[in-house]
Amino acid sequence: MIPQNDIIMHSSKQTSSWQQQLADVVTSAEQLAQVLELPAAYLQAAQQASQDFAIRVPRAFLERIKKGDVNDPLFRQIWPLAQENAQPPAGFLLDPLGEASSNKTPGIIHKYHGRVLLVTNGSCAVHCRYCFRRHFPYGDNALSSQQWLEALDYIQQRPEINEVILSGGDPLTNNDKRLFGLIKAIGEIPHVTRLRIHTRLPIVIPARITDELVDNLTKSRLKIVVVVHSNHANEIDGEVAACLKKLYLAGIHVLNQAVLLKDINDDLPSQVNLSEALFDCHVLPYYLHLLDPVVGAHHFEVKLVEAQNLMLALQGHLPGFLVPKLVREVDGRPSKTTIDTPITPISNL
Ligand SMILES: *Cc1c(COP(=O)(O)O)cnc(C)c1O
Ligand code: SF4
Numbered sequence: 001m002i003p004q005n006d007i008i009m010h011s012s013k014q015t016s017s018w019q020q021q022l023a024d025v026v027t028s029a030e031q032l033a034q035v036l037e038l039p040a041a042y043l044q045a046a047q048q049a050s051q052d053f054a055i056r057v058p059r060a061f062l063e064r065i066k067k068g069d070v071n072d073p074l075f076r077q078i079w080p081l082a083q084e085n086a087q088p089p090a091g092f093l094l095d096p097l098g099e100a101s102s103n104k105t106p107g108i109i110h111k112y113h114g115r116v117l118l119v120t121n122g123s124c125a126v127h128c129r130y131c132f133r134r135h136f137p138y139g140d141n142a143l144s145s146q147q148w149l150e151a152l153d154y155i156q157q158r159p160e161i162n163e164v165i166l167s168g169g170d171p172l173t174n175n176d177k178r179l180f181g182l183i184k185a186i187g188e189i190p191h192v193t194r195l196r197i198h199t200r201l202p203i204v205i206p207a208r209i210t211d212e213l214v215d216n217l218t219k220s221r222l223k224i225v226v227v228v229h230s231n232h233a234n235e236i237d238g239e240v241a242a243c244l245k246k247l248y249l250a251g252i253h254v255l256n257q258a259v260l261l262k263d264i265n266d267d268l269p270s271q272v273n274l275s276e277a278l279f280d281c282h283v284l285p286y287y288l289h290l291l292d293p294v295v296g297a298h299h300f301e302v303k304l305v306e307a308q309n310l311m312l313a314l315q316g317h318l319p320g321f322l323v324p325k326l327v328r329e330v331d332g333r334p335s336k337t338t339i340d341t342p343i344t345p346i347s348n349l
Pocket of ligand 2: 124125126127128130131132133168169170200229
């Protein structure tokens with residue numbers, strides 16, 4: 001749905017507005033197979049696997065996938081495989097991070113000191129098959145106006161909270177009216193000094209980074225940090241690069257978090273190229289997450305030793321500021337858990 005007052009007229013040579021692109025995402029295996037010229041044999045498994053967690057891919061992202069290549073690192077992130085429905089190994093859970101129990105006030109996830117996640121909405125522009133929130137009860141987090149006030153009140157009542165992290169879903173799928181209203185309300189809480197936005201939209205629908213959005217962010221009293229989510233250098237095309245540079249030039253800190261994914265970015269060239277491509281757009285790597293053990297995603301898992309050896313190799317190839325921190329999230333801990341790099345490669349037996 002496109003809100004009436006958000007429709008912007010474009011000349012034919014411009015790409016369509018972000019709202020149009022968001023409304024026009026590909027949501028079926030048939031459509032994907034057609035656009036990507038895939039063999040029909042792949043369809044049935046994808047249709048079945050997408051019953052629990054629907055397919056959703058913006059066309060701007062699809063354009064970066066090589067046609068007919070089932071090993072494409074972007075394709076693997078969005079195409080449902082039969083393994084999603086296979087019996088998961090021990091330790092793979094529906095809510096691996098215990099978010100349901102930390103979600104006492106609707107919309108608020110408060111686990112770490114000084115900062116809270118504000119779940120602004122449940123929807124994302126893209127459905128990443130490895131997503132740890134694939135079973136999260138998003139419906140319960142589509143907040144009513146009353147619940148908004150309660151979530152803001154939760155922050156207001158706790159002077160130790162100096163950073164609010166807009167999360168989701170993807171907070172930038174909210175329309176400007178809602179988003180700007182929220183940023184304004186957070187800015188009115190005196191003890192909050194930083195606003196962080198965790199979003200994949202700059203990567204999957206870069207047109208979302210409009211001048212209006214950038215203006216609104218820079219005029220806030222809050223220090224703004226945008227944490228994007230890109231897993232592979234192929235995701236960063238010219239349009240994505242331009243939108244990331246625009247944020248940087250506006251004085252917004254931009255960081256990246258990635259997930260370490262088997263056969264997608266678990267090799268040295270992929271990680272080196274990602275860090276270099278990010279820095280070309282002034283973005284610094286922040287976290288490289290080990291996969292959260294969520295049911296349906298075990299086929300993306302990279303074993304701990306392999307991850308540690310990869311980090312050792314990465315440190316041998318890049319300046320320290322282009323090496324992300326390898327982390328995992330352990331339910332109940334007061335922060336992400338960083339994983340040390342070994343001194344020599346660990347034998348993988
Ligand atoms: C990851 C996360 C944060 C942010 O952690 P940082 O280490 O500050 O990036 C905050 N709250 C929750 C619940 C999180 O999962
Ligand atoms: S953008 Fe983030 S929250 Fe949304 S599906 Fe992908 S990994 Fe999950």
